[in-house]
Amino acid sequence: MAKGITKRKDNYYKWYNDIVMKAGLAENSSVRGCMVIKPYGFAIWEKMKECLDKMFKETGHENAYFPLFIPKSFFSKEANHVDGFAKECAVVTHYRLKNKEDGTIVVDETAKLEEELIIRPTSETIIWSTYKKWIQSYRDLPILINQWANVVRWEMRTRLFLRTAEFLWQEGHTAHASKKEALDETIQMLNIYSEFAEKWMAMPVIKGKKTENEKFAGAIETFSIEALMQDGKALQSGTSHFLGQNFAKAFDVKFTNKTGKLEYVWASSWGVSTRLMGALIMAHSDDKGLVLPPKLAPIQVVIIPIYRKKEELITIKKVVNKILIKLKEKGISYKFDERDTHRPGHKFAEYELKGVPIRLAIGKRDIKNGTIELARRDTYEKKTYEQIGIENIIQELLEEIQENIYLKAIKFRKENSHIVNTYDEFKKVINEKQGFVFAHWDGTSETEKKIKNETKASIRNIPFGYPEEEGKCIVTGKYSKQRVIFAKAY
């Protein structure tokens, strides 16, 4: 474990990388743009998965699995879809290798595929080609399917968790008999993402609709949740798309409705990815390392014994075991780190780096006094408590920490949200302060593009739940129905 990590204010980019690597979350692999997710990082992802999976199932969705490969011809069936993804597709062209005389292995050119296969960047096409077989009548609807999978998008530049060539995600693909039902589903899933982000990740997000420029390739409308990171940049953390009948038309998926007429099926798709890991890291962590919300921490409490001799450790263990039983009863996850290869100070630093919410330390003097020292990761506050009943204090504290880091993130977002009314003001804020900028926009793609070219800020979304305050576009002065959120984005 290397000492020290770069400070946020010195180099935010390095700080992020330091945390990912030194906390043991992930590292770059020998494949360009692809990462190795290490056990501790994967444990956090598994917690996220577990929770989301439960939420999906509670709302009637089922898991299934579709192929990694997509025939090239499927791809071109939806024009916007292919336009959006063509430039970043990995393509499989052969199915065999052979040995050359010099011992090297080469592609066997005689084993060329009749039709190339695309490694899925998203699964709408393979899934809708399947749904065609499954759907005949309104009685077959709705289909509410989710899949946990990996996808590949050949990105030019990658960053651990935030943008990798291969990433893990879930993608929901639903089919409905009416437009309203599909739209309701789209919004329902957006709400689930938002609830997950806020209640589990302790990360405030703004729900809203994407502009034409920013929407999903093949969607009628895209909705997103947007979070603000500590460097003032926005991170799109989840998207839910209303696909209308676009994919049903592309794959000729029709059903007979109650009145006996043939109609195209309505669709939604929605997804979150390992990018959420990036969001989680950047939302709460500090210069000493990761800060995890208790609800997603693989280890909620770490217990560190402080001892000189083996006999002391034995005494400590007896006391600790009683506490561990109580923690287990309460469903609190813990780790008792009795390694004698590292000293206590080293362990303290290590678990701070790993973002463990609560640390207990117990040594000779605690044994004598019947006490235990408790330190919380979010505030660094240290206090000594009676051993008896410590599990209750821990349970309450875990909830308090969850709440505290959420409130801290809310406060940060509030301090970094700006309302501006002129383009000059806009440029100044975007350049000097960053953050979310609420401004009026005339609703045209031209204006959005102009602003993006000139300031690098894009419209994150047209937020829901904000007063529909009318105004004039900061660039053109034309009518605007409501303010939209601008920010520089990841």
Add this chain to the structure above:
RNA sequence: CGGGGUGUAGCGCAGCCCGGUUAGCGCAUCUGCUUUGGGAGCAGAGGGUCGCAGGUUCGAAUCCUGCCACCCCGACCA
């Protein structure tokens, strides 16, 4: 694809300009002793096709040519 840079021990780097003992340093690793309430100290040890291929030279990590890989900035990115 354009601009810049880097490849030397597991990791991070120095050495290269100006060729010349046995290629160094920090961290990590291993052994021993002492330590253990905030990243231990001392002593010792192990670990190298100097990115690859060719060339110049008595002699190349160092100079030359070609190739490869990676990184950064830009373009690109639901």
